[in-house]
Amino acid sequence: MKRLFLLTALLIAVSFDSSACRHHAEEPVKDGVLRILAIGNSFTDDGVDYLPAILENLGIKNVELVSMYIGGCTVERHVKEYESESPSYIMYVSKAGVNSWTRTDNVTLQDALDYAKYDIVVTQQASPFSGLWDSYRPWIDKLVEYVRLTQPDALWGWQMTWSYSAEYMADGRFTAYGTEPQNMFKAICGSVNNLLSETPYFTYLIPSAVAIDNVRNTELSSAPLEMTRDGFHIDLGAGRYTLAMTWYQTLIYPYTGIGVTKNDFSTGNGNVKVDDQTRPVCIKAVTDAMKNYKKVIRKNSK
Numbered sequence: 001m002k003r004l005f006l007l008t009a010l011l012i013a014v015s016f017d018s019s020a021c022r023h024h025a026e027e028p029v030k031d032g033v034l035r036i037l038a039i040g041n042s043f044t045d046d047g048v049d050y051l052p053a054i055l056e057n058l059g060i061k062n063v064e065l066v067s068m069y070i071g072g073c074t075v076e077r078h079v080k081e082y083e084s085e086s087p088s089y090i091m092y093v094s095k096a097g098v099n100s101w102t103r104t105d106n107v108t109l110q111d112a113l114d115y116a117k118y119d120i121v122v123t124q125q126a127s128p129f130s131g132l133w134d135s136y137r138p139w140i141d142k143l144v145e146y147v148r149l150t151q152p153d154a155l156w157g158w159q160m161t162w163s164y165s166a167e168y169m170a171d172g173r174f175t176a177y178g179t180e181p182q183n184m185f186k187a188i189c190g191s192v193n194n195l196l197s198e199t200p201y202f203t204y205l206i207p208s209a210v211a212i213d214n215v216r217n218t219e220l221s222s223a224p225l226e227m228t229r230d231g232f233h234i235d236l237g238a239g240r241y242t243l244a245m246t247w248y249q250t251l252i253y254p255y256t257g258i259g260v261t262k263n264d265f266s267t268g269n270g271n272v273k274v275d276d277q278t279r280p281v282c283i284k285a286v287t288d289a290m291k292n293y294k295k296v297i298r299k300n301s302k
Contacts, residue, residue: 033096034255035064037118037154039109039143041073043127043161046234047208048092049101050244050265051252056099057263060256065094067101068112074126076139082109082146091115113150120204120251121147122157127232130161131187132176133194144201157204157251160192160293162212167224168231181226185209189300204250207293211246212239214285220272229271237270238278245286260286 038044048067055063069090070077081088091107093115094100123143129135144156163169163177163184170179177184188209196202212227212234220238221227227239234240245260253259261283267274274282289296 033062033064034120034252035116035118036066036120036122036251037112037116037151038065038067039078039112039121039123039147040067040159041069041124041126042071042233044122044124044159045069045092046240047159047206047243047247049240050267051247052094052099052101053267054244054248054260054263054265055094055252057265058256058258058260060252060258061097061099063252063256064096064116065092066112066115066118067092068107068109072126074129074139075123075136075143077126078109078123079139079142079146082143085110087111110150113147118151118154120157121151121154122159122204122206122251124159124161125191127161127164131184131191133191136191136195137199140195140199140201155203156201157206158192158195158202159206159247160188160209160297162209162234163188164232165224165226165228167226168228185213186300189297193297193301205293206247206250207289207296208243208246210293210296211242211286211289213296214288215239215242215282218281218285220278220281225271227272235270235272237267238272238274238282239270241265241267241274241279242282242285245283246289249286249290 038048044067048065051065069092070081070088085108087106087108089107089109091104091112092101125136163181166181169177169181169184172179177187192205196205215221215238216227225231225235227235229235234243248260265274272278
């Protein structure tokens with residue numbers, strides 16, 4: 001299977017070089033269809049839910065998406081689910097040219113790995129543990145090892161999850177982060193910095209946390225939810241739209257060359273709707289995140 005870029009994953013990860021997120025693929029993938037597998041949980045679901053709709057809106061017919069979902073799933077649990085061959089996943093598929101999700105229950109991770117040859121595999125840590133580096137290893141190494149048995153040529157991506165709302169954290173349920181979202185954000189930045197510096201796997205970083213932090217600093221965000229629907233899962237309108245654009249711009253734009261700013265997607269879902277007034281604010285939050293996430297992570301990793 002053709003790799004998408006000349007730079008190796010190791011060099012990109014160590015140098016924080018974001019050029020892979022802004023250059024077109026040197027060669028198309030083997031059959032002209034870009035295939036992406038996401039192995040995650042509800043925060044992954046928040047990230048990818050609107051991706052097929054954005055692909056349809058942009059007229060893109062050559063991207064296939066597969067998302068493997070277990071609520072609250074940690075990287076450690078993904079490893080153990082694979083080892084036990086447990087049919088615990090919900091598998092969502094958006095076929096190229098169809099651009100809408102279909103759902104299959106009671107699926108194993110191996111089922112998804114056998115479904116297709118993927119160009120990119122994306123995973124993440126469960127959000128409560130995203131700022132706790134000790135929870136990442138050795139599990140991320142094992143997950144990559146197992147996936148590579150079936151997908152040796154796939155490039156790897158990581159979704160950087162976002163911090164919770166201030167009110168949600170105020171009850172002190174997350175003692176590792178205190179009661180301040182900024183403490184959680186800084187811890188997540190530190191873990192991501194360690195991930196990119198100490199592991200050789202990741203070509204792509206999806207800076208979801210930075211994009212959400214950007215939109216939280218606009219008129220679209222207000223207490224107590226702060227762009228969430230419950231204090232931690234993202235808002236079903238502008239929140240999920242912002243995340244989907246961040247995934248698109250990181251993983252898909254380099255292949256299609258069609259910028260996400262060209263979309264005019266709208267939805268009445270959520271507490272913050274996506275319309276002609278809110279859409280430009282979300283787009284700016286994403287484009288700023290793509291430009292500046294390296295600086296943000298470095299600053300908050302100190």
